[in-house]
Amino acid sequence: MRTAPSRAARHAARFLAREREAERMRAVFPRALNEECGVFGIIGGADDAATKVALGLHALQHRGQEACGITTYDGERFFSDKKLGLVSGAFTEAATLDALKGNAGIGHTRYSTAGGSDLRNVQPLYADLDRGGLAVAHNGNLTNARTLRADLIRKGSIFHTTSDSELFVQLAALSRGLSMVDKVTDSLSAVEGAYALCVLTQDALLGVRDPQGIRPLVLGKLGNAAVLASESCAFDLIGAEFVRDVRPGEMVICRPDGSVESRQIFADRKARPCIFELIYFARPNSFVDGESVYELRKRLGRQLAEEAPASADLVSPIPDSGVPAAIGFAQRSGLAYEMALIRSHYSGRTFIEPSQQIREAGVARKHSANIGVVRGKRVVLIDDSLVRGTTSRKITTMLREAGAREVHFRIACPPIVYPDFYGIDTPSQDELMASSHSVDEMCGMIGADSLGFLSLDGLYTALGKGPRRSEEPAFTDHCFTGDYPTALADQERKDTRAKIEQLSLLRESS
Template identity: 50%
Template sequence: MSNTSLNETHFDDDHFRDECGVFGVLDHPEAANLTYLGLYALQHRGQESTGIISTDGTNFNNHRGMGLVSDVYQKEDIVKLEGRIAIGHVRYSTAGDLGLRNCQPFMYQYAHGGIAMCHNGNIVNAEALRKGLEKDGSIFQSTSDTEVIIHLLAKSSGNSTRERLTDAVKQLEGGFSVLLMTETRLFGARDPNGIRPLVLGKLDGSWVMASETCAFDLVGADFVRDVEAGELVVVDPDGTLRSYFPFEKPAIKFCVFEYVYFARPDSTLEGVNVYQARHNIGVELAKESYVDADMVIPVPDSGVPPAMGFALEAGIPFQMGLIRNHYVGRTFIEPKQSIRNFGVKLKLNPNRDMIAGKRVILVDDSIVRGTTSRKIVEMVRAAGATEIHMRISSPPTKHSCFYGINTPTSEELMANQMNLDEMCKAIGADSLAFVSNEGLFKAVGKPRELHCDACFSGDYPVPVNEKRSPQLSLLRYYDKRPS
């Protein structure tokens, strides 16, 4: 391969990917700018594309693009997003995705006026809903679940936007948080199990909504509360917030992996501080799988809090033995000759002088396919470590997620195909241990019954066909339709 060719790679493709983050604000003179800043804070939830739509009460204005928030928006773009209401979105694309046409929010004019919508999550019955809508004459311009929701809303016979949105979300199965705006109102809805997060805040008397509280911290908003499982909130032009519960039996099943990996550590979700939960997981991990060593080293960044907790409980020094390059982009010039573990080395580098001759405990958040773990162990071994003990701050990931996380099939998950000893041998570690389910929920401080842990247990709160990914199924259905 030529050393001048540009090649795009995913060094982190051995981690789960949360596909979206959302932010919205009503009745603020800097609505678009606040949304831009909110998306900046939520960038970790999606780095493929981003969009903002605003309204001045009559016209909708939008700016969307592929890439990071810092790259897509310039000052002149934000200035053009006039109005006191705005919603925004960041996302990861799924396999087979067609880029900009799936970039949210989406904006439509229909019989009752203008609407804009974005959402975080995945609708497991999207393919069936889409087939029915197309059979009735609906035309789609994307492969996104969001557009399915919009068509359901447009077809509703409800007398108000709230009634039409209620009709739409009641037909959905899966995990989702939805933001919708009209020329005058802002709406937020959460699935009846509350799998995906959505929080409410206030800034200068204006209501704001976001996927995580860290977005409120950046813009200076005060956190008010989480949107409840199965709740639909409506913010009127005068700032009145109305709450509805359209689902018959809402029951919280919040995604526990938000605490392990997805959410930023400075966020608080469902009353739990993410950093503290991760630190506590490390404490429980040390209690369950102590091993004598010279240092505890995190795999940055999500491994840092649990590694600190592990080190504290075990009485072993915490060291930043792996240094992360924070300036790695998605495109690079590949070397002409092969460099072993090139993709991982581009992001992480072991501190040889610190590691050489030492017994090391490596703490990471998860093992998915196992490829990255193996490469990291090889790097640390090559740096001179005499022993490498891998500790994982989540239980073994044996099952795919179908509620908004872009994951491999179960057959690709190492823990689904191997036992603990086989996994340890495959990644080349001297020992391997995962935190137990009991330890995980003790660390979180809330019972398992209030969470979705299907990726560990296979206990799906919303029935799914695990033999196929609903994301890929919908994409393949779309691409195979006759022209």
């Protein structure tokens, strides 16, 4: 006699069906570009800017692994080279770097969603304007890009890429500013969303951060050269000295003689850096807005152990991103810290790969169970986030097959309920597991014995901000709260079209 499936089994079946449908829809309707990237720039010093840019991009490789590019200037001409793939494959040969002449250069490493991986979208983007050459490297995402693009096309602009980053070039070209600095400044007044820019002109390297400081940008010094990067870890590789964070809404103008001028383009805006940089993207040895990422993540783990303890034999991270939080969890809980999973470092990050099919296959090649550690044990797994649940489900199965007696998941951030529009490739809201399921339901879907998340107030407390103040939050935390810090013109336009289409269908059916 067949028994009725349990509630957890029914939820799991519906979840798998939705995953299959979501993948089918992604194949039919690929999403537009939505990129999280790394930028780097240097000006002044010896005529080997390309080498230093390549090293800086190598340190930022974790921020994007699909493509990379470098543009340099030697006082007379701009030189550019862009390739698909990793920095180590694109910019290691001396002949390649020697061809990129000059003591000033910018670079970019990127990833994109499905449909945006072609070479024309690889940055830096370059154009000749009436005041000279302009090269732009952009990290972030503009929330009014489609609206602006459609308006510019109607007015006669010709776009050469499908990247929102080209808007900075197009808007600068239309500006009547007397200098390149003025033209870039004018372009900023029209855009909404998140951006950290490295801009190379014939006489300066410009660094710009969006008004809320959503995307990170730091300023450094190497001898007489000024250096810009998405993260301070890029300075370590070239021996540069960290100077400070570029302030939200600030433009720094770096000259070949090493001088740096500051202009506050946007004033009186509340700084709200992206909380996901601290939780996921930044390297542990980076400093973001003056804080050690490694120490912050350990504090997340300690707070998680207080809020969601587990009766178990050992604590293990899901490497590598869960390591600092797992150390903190083990310290606070008193449980042994072990490596239940061994990671291959030649597989890339499954979260940022554009295809669900690739993500599914990537789990098996990325992690393998440490059988000698987990056999017969109750294991607490610590991860930095839970998005679709695909990886968590497969890891749970892997550990059970390796002999683990119990598998408990603990997540060092709150449930991700809302999508991101500022440059992190979170899925649509329908694909986010936490958007439509309770913690118990999610636990059943991933097959764990228990599941616990860090609370929002606990997250803020661990980051040294105290409980979250809704009237003045310290971070851009919309993925947890739905509180978006800027206007979402493109999304509102999309929602309006969807409502019109629904009304049309209702009228036709009646």
